[in-house]
Amino acid sequence: GHENIGHENIRVETRGRVGLITLNRPKVLNALNKSTMDELVAAATAFDADPGVGAVVITGSAKAFAAGADIKEMASQSYMDMYAADWFRHWEDLTRLRIPLVAAVSGYALGGGCELAMMCDLVIAADSARFGQPEISLGVLPGMGGTQRLTRAVGKALAMDMILTGRQIDAEEALRAGLVSRVVAAERLLDEALEAAGTIAEKSKPVAMLAKEAVSTAFETGVTHGVQIERRLFHSAFATEDQKEGMAAFVEKRKPEFRHR
Numbered sequence: 508g509h510e511n512i513g514h515e516n517i518r519v520e521t522r523g524r525v526g527l528i529t530l531n532r533p534k535v536l537n538a539l540n541k542s543t544m545d546e547l548v549a550a551a552t553a554f555d556a557d558p559g560v561g562a563v564v565i566t567g568s569a570k571a572f573a574a575g576a577d578i579k580e581m582a583s584q585s586y587m588d589m590y591a592a593d594w595f596r597h598w599e600d601l602t603r604l605r606i607p608l609v610a611a612v613s614g615y616a617l618g619g620g621c622e623l624a625m626m627c628d629l630v631i632a633a634d635s636a637r638f639g640q641p642e643i644s645l646g647v648l649p650g651m652g653g654t655q656r657l658t659r660a661v662g663k664a665l666a667m668d669m670i671l672t673g674r675q676i677d678a679e680e681a682l683r684a685g686l687v688s689r690v691v692a693a694e695r696l697l698d699e700a701l702e703a704a705g706t707i708a709e710k711s712k713p714v715a716m717l718a719k720e721a722v723s724t725a726f727e728t729g730v731t732h733g734v735q736i737e738r739r740l741f742h743s744a745f746a747t748e749d750q751k752e753g754m755a756a757f758v759e760k761r762k763p764e765f766r767h768r
């Protein structure tokens with residue numbers, strides 16, 4: 508099971524084949540301290556390994572997805588503290604997971620909150636969502652991947668604008684810029700994200716993981732090499748029973764019954 512045992516800062520549950528992780532530090536707008544991120548990474552890693560779960564939704568509260576890394580936890584740290592701990596390194600483990608991750612963002616997604624959303628594979632925003640990288644106003648810069656993932660998501664001009672001025676963008680601007688794939692009314696957010704994750708979880712899990720790996724490769728490599736990797740991943744789908752079933756079902760004009768869901 509994926510019960511809440513051992514979790515102080517998040518809630519963990521399953522909805523059918525979807526794993527749901529809810530950040531739960533309302534008093535500090537879900538500021539991401541070390542124990543919260545450790546719990547989040549552990550819960551998502553457990554879902555990744557569970558054949559009964561095909562996709563994960565990560566969400567926050569109506570007011571805040573997450574207002575950033577925990578400033579109070581970092582404020583008095585020295586360079587050596589940060590360097591010795593390799594602060595934020597462990598959180599990057601989230602991006603090593605193969606299971607598709609859906610961020611459902613309502614309210615503030617600032618600093619590490621925006622960066623957490625960008626570590627996910629789909630970002631669905633409520634119309635109330637606000638994205639920003641305000642680190643510059645704290646005398647630092649993004650440290651959980653923002654300078655890289657934001658730039659790749661929205662391009663240099665808007666990334667520089669947000670990271671150098673700290674300007675926040677709303678859900679509509681995030682949609683236009685390609686930071687999110689859907690904007691929905693705030694009260695629809697969780698249902699929309701659970702439905703999207705549920706749709707993914709209906710497919711073959713190993714094949715969804717191959718597809719995620721292929722798209723993720725676009726962030727790491729040039730097109731020629733990336734297309735070659737895609738082709739190899741495509742070939743490897745033919746090692747699954749689900750490819751046989753999916754194509755047979757199409758030919759026989761019926762719904763596929765994926766085995767490795």
Ligand code: CAA
Pocket residue numbers: 534535536538539574575576577578579615617618619620622641642645648649650651653
């Ligand atoms: N870390 C720690 N505590 C935080 C926090 C954060 N990132 N964001 C909010 N809080 C706390 C506040 O200190 C406050 O606590 P107290 O009641 O004890 O004072 C509580 O949450 C509520 O916040 P506010 O009273 O400020 O709420 P508001 O509605 O007036 O403002 C806000 C909301 C605009 C989001 C504001 O809280 C804010 O600016 N937060 C900080 C945003 C930020 O700078 N994030 C970047 C953090 S650095 C980072 O993320 C580095 C990285 O790259 C990973």
